[in-house]
Amino acid sequence: MTGTPGTAATRDGEAPERSPPCGPSHDLTGKVMLLGDSGVGKTCLLIRFRDGAFLSGTFIATVGIDFRNKVVTVDGVRVKLQIWDTAGQERFRSVTHAYYRDAQGKGLWHGATPQPAWLTEIHEYAQRDVVIMLLGNKADVSSERVIRSEDGEMLAREYGVPFMETSAKTGMNVELAFLAIAKELKYRAGRQADEPSFQIRDYVESQKKRPSCCSFL
Numbered sequence: 001m002t003g004t005p006g007t008a009a010t011r012d013g014e015a016p017e018r019s020p021p022c023g024p025s026h027d028l029t030g031k032v033m034l035l036g037d038s039g040v041g042k043t044c045l046l047i048r049f050r051d052g053a054f055l056s057g058t059f060i061a062t063v064g065i066d067f068r069n070k071v072v073t074v075d076g077v078r079v080k081l082q083i084w085d086t087a088g089q090e091r092f093r094s095v096t097h098a099y100y101r102d103a104q105g106k107g108l109w110h111g112a113t114p115q116p117a118w119l120t121e122i123h124e125y126a127q128r129d130v131v132i133m134l135l136g137n138k139a140d141v142s143s144e145r146v147i148r149s150e151d152g153e154m155l156a157r158e159y160g161v162p163f164m165e166t167s168a169k170t171g172m173n174v175e176l177a178f179l180a181i182a183k184e185l186k187y188r189a190g191r192q193a194d195e196p197s198f199q200i201r202d203y204v205e206s207q208k209k210r211p212s213c214c215s216f217l
């Protein structure tokens with residue numbers, strides 16, 4: 001998937017940023033960034049979530065940064081996720097850093113050994129209260145699933161962030177990853193008096209599926 005560095009306002013096929021006559025299409029907006037090494041599957045995860053499809057075949061690295069919107073409904077609230085897909089290649093790092101500050105949610109998509117370097121970068125460039133989630137992608141391929149569950153769990157515990165294994169190919173946990181961030185953003189945006197507190201790590205733990213559950217897909 002190719003991208004256009006720095007363009008955020010218009011894209012083919014994206015709804016314009018204006019309310020339809022019957023009212024706004026969403027109640028709140030959150031910006032989410034996908035970070036991780038080149039080739040771990042960030043673009044594929046976004047396409048799986050947004051369009052329900054898997055991009056197989058030739059790998060085309062993202063150039064700079066690209067974005068897609070999707071509105072999800074969590075607990076009756078429509079949350080528009082503006083999801084930024086960043087290039088994993090080192091040479092685009094200065095372009096992507098410029099976008100860190102604006103994002104409320106960050107997904108770290110790993111298909112490689114867990115790299116605390118990405119977490120360090122987030123702490124350096126992002127908002128202090130950013131929501132972070134650590135993901136081990138390509139859970140459908142045991143040989144390519146380089147991030148071992150235990151390593152991912154350990155790193156996630158160390159940084160106090162949720163961890164789960166995903167597969168853009170089978171769709172395993174993809175919806176859950178984005179919905180969990182949407183839920184957290186909705187919770188932060190305005191908690192009702194009678195609403196129980198929301199803990200994203202507990203939520204992810206209670207909902208996530210293990211790779212073994214997809215062995216027949």
Ligand SMILES: Nc1nc2c(ncn2[C@@H]2O[C@H](COP(=O)(O)OP(=O)(O)OP(=O)(O)O)[C@@H](O)[C@H]2O)c(=O)[nH]1
Nearest residue numbers: 038039040041042043044061062088138167168169
């Ligand atoms: N088997 C399998 N292959 C995947 C999965 N996700 C991505 N791939 C493959 O991995 C390759 C890289 O995927 P991309 O989504 O383009 O990777 P990326 O992280 O966006 O890479 P950059 O744009 O360079 O940062 C592609 O050939 C995909 O088909 C997955 O969950 N399972």
